[in-house]
Amino acid sequence: MSILAISFVGVTTAVLSLSLRRYNAEISIAVAVVGSIIIFLSVILNLSSVYETVSSILRASSVNSAYIAILLKSVGICFLTEFASDCCFDAGQRALANNIAIAGKVLVLVTAMPLYKDVLDTVLSLTGNSV
Amino acid sequence: MIFKIAAIGIIVAVLNQLLIRSGREEQAMLTTLAGLIVVLSLLMTQISSLFTTIKNLFGL
Structure with missing residues (x-):
């Protein structure tokens, strides 16, 4: 994954997690964790x-x-x-x-x-x- | 995957609000719990793939 895609995934995850926090704090944390796992997995294979x-x-x-x-x-x-x-x-x-x-x-x-x-x-x- | 989990979160929140407004608080709580379990099962597959990758790569 290029750095552009990684930054996009990071920013999208941050916005989604922030907007979900008010309604569903557990799921907001799950979104953040999955976003970080996706970024980490895409990089670590290099x-x-x-x-x-x-x-x-x-x-x-x-x-x-x-x-x-x-x-x-x-x-x-x-x-x-x-x-x-x-x-x-x-x-x-x-x-x-x-x-x-x-x-x-x-x-x-x-x-x-x-x-x-x-x-x-x-x-x-x-x-x-x-x- | 991120969008899937976020969509589940939004749907669960909306259902929760609807059920609370209509006076079914126990069902609202159960809906939240079910959504949480679904999200946790999705999370578990991701975490297990992360762990297997790290295990294979670093020989832990």
Whole structure:
């Protein structure tokens, strides 16, 4: 989808959601969520070519392929968390939105933990110690 | 999809007003609930497609 279509969908969704809010607040939130999902889905399919390029670059620099998987997983967690948190924020549930954001941060940290361990191992092997 | 959900919302709001004016408040409430369920089922298909896309793309 081109940027023109995306902007059109965004503005239309905003106007529809605003005009529905007075009569039906739940459905107005549903309209906003579906609009954001449509925009997100139309854009995210372009990301696979970026993935191909990034993974070929990393493969050429002989980086462990597990690192690429961890990187991608973290990016996916960030996207999902941001989406869910913003939806909750739009619905007026700030506590829920903040909790989802915290959960996303923790899960990214847990996902990236093997990387920290590798860095620590490298540092220890450089200093001549072993765990 | 956006227009479909917005149209459901407008129809439900109009029906709600009509039923309340004619004194059938329980039916108005049930109509609102039915509209909400229909919209939520539409929303669920969209969200599941989003989740499967992200799952396939990022290998979660």
